[in-house]
Amino acid sequence: MDFTARASSHAISPSHPYRLQPSPFPHQLPFSKLQRLGLVKNRLVARCSSGSDELGSVNGLQFTPNKLFMQEAIGAEYGEGFETFRADGPLKVDVDYLNDKLQDGFLKRIRYAMKPDEAYGLIFSWDNVVADTRALKRKAWKQLASEEGKDIPEDGDIERLMRHAGADHVLHKLFLSDREDNELDSLKLRFSQLYYDNLLRIERPMEGLKDWLEAVSTARIPCAIVSSLDRRNMMETLERMGLNKYFQAIVTEEDGMESIAHRFLSAAVKLDRKPSKCVVFEDDPRGVAAAHNCTMMAIALIGAHPAYDLRQADLAVANFSELSVINLRRLFANNGSTFMDLQKQVIEKTPSKRKLSIDTIF
Numbered sequence: 001m002d003f004t005a006r007a008s009s010h011a012i013s014p015s016h017p018y019r020l021q022p023s024p025f026p027h028q029l030p031f032s033k034l035q036r037l038g039l040v041k042n043r044l045v046a047r048c049s050s051g052s053d054e055l056g057s058v059n060g061l062q063f064t065p066n067k068l069f070m071q072e073a074i075g076a077e078y079g080e081g082f083e084t085f086r087a088d089g090p091l092k093v094d095v096d097y098l099n100d101k102l103q104d105g106f107l108k109r110i111r112y113a114m115k116p117d118e119a120y121g122l123i124f125s126w127d128n129v130v131a132d133t134r135a136l137k138r139k140a141w142k143q144l145a146s147e148e149g150k151d152i153p154e155d156g157d158i159e160r161l162m163r164h165a166g167a168d169h170v171l172h173k174l175f176l177s178d179r180e181d182n183e184l185d186s187l188k189l190r191f192s193q194l195y196y197d198n199l200l201r202i203e204r205p206m207e208g209l210k211d212w213l214e215a216v217s218t219a220r221i222p223c224a225i226v227s228s229l230d231r232r233n234m235m236e237t238l239e240r241m242g243l244n245k246y247f248q249a250i251v252t253e254e255d256g257m258e259s260i261a262h263r264f265l266s267a268a269v270k271l272d273r274k275p276s277k278c279v280v281f282e283d284d285p286r287g288v289a290a291a292h293n294c295t296m297m298a299i300a301l302i303g304a305h306p307a308y309d310l311r312q313a314d315l316a317v318a319n320f321s322e323l324s325v326i327n328l329r330r331l332f333a334n335n336g337s338t339f340m341d342l343q344k345q346v347i348e349k350t351p352s353k354r355k356l357s358i359d360t361i362f
Helices: 031-037 097-099 106-114 135-148 156-164 167-174 181-199 208-216 233-243 259-269 285-293 325-333
Strands: 057-059 062-063 082-086 089-093 121-125 222-227 249-251 278-282 298-299 314-316
Touching: 082 259, 082 325, 089 097, 089 208, 097 156, 097 259, 121 259, 121 285, 135 156, 135 167, 135 181, 167 181, 181 233, 208 222, 249 259, 259 278, 259 285, 278 285, 285 298
Parallel strands: 121 222, 121 278, 222 249, 278 298, 298 314
Antiparallel strands: 057 062, 082 089
16 A cells, blocks of 8 residues: 655645646636535644644744655545535535536537537646655655664665555654654654655656646646645645646645545536546555546556556556547547446346246146
């Protein structure tokens, strides 16, 4: 299992200068429509999972080491969604609800009949899809080992442990074997500082991603990015990479989603696309399962996991250079525009058994 980077922060005030650039698409997301449906969710400030309120700081940016490389629930195993609030009380938003309420109107159906690519929505996971967080994680562990005077052996099992295991497990196995457990929080905080210090220097996205985003932007397909990083870090990093203009929606820790699937559903709402028309880009089998639980298609990137672990994906590629817009059409082509929509199962009645009789002639 892959344990992806998770970080926390206090909610960013609306006056913060770092914002997503205006969408290159002429249409505006129907915010008023979502308000009527009760789909505008209040932002939440995540609490530190370690129970500590101690804050770290990198270049003046404060953060807490919350959820860093911890396993996140897949979610929506039975189609369940998240709970939001509106004037008349709480509203539970699930997969079926969104597929029903986000149906295309008459004018949109006409537009999508002429330009079918615009009907889709693309959702990109942050870890190892937009940025190579495996390298950042490995570098942070090496730096921490150097500071603590530890020698990390060059072993395949140890490498996999550092890439995929949770921070607590790695710290206990490699750093706390001969020390007190009360040092765990301080080591976690220092590890978070090292990771964020590396994150603030990252400038290059995954191979082929920028060209792919340019292609889908030309085709006028809206894109969203999902992560459990805080919004400020996410937007600063996207700006350094030169990718912020390609994303019309962003789902971060402040959105308060509790699972991978809930992040995908939130992204679909922000893109104004029903889940069954969305395509998720993931590198983790858990993310592929979450996408399918949301009735979304899944394209997997081979790298963090081998191809045989990603066989449940609808398409697996080595990098974005192998993709073209026609691949998106083919994902839905075999079953038409209603693919992944709920279907009624026809149960045929079992025909009555014929009674055999034997005539005997005497």
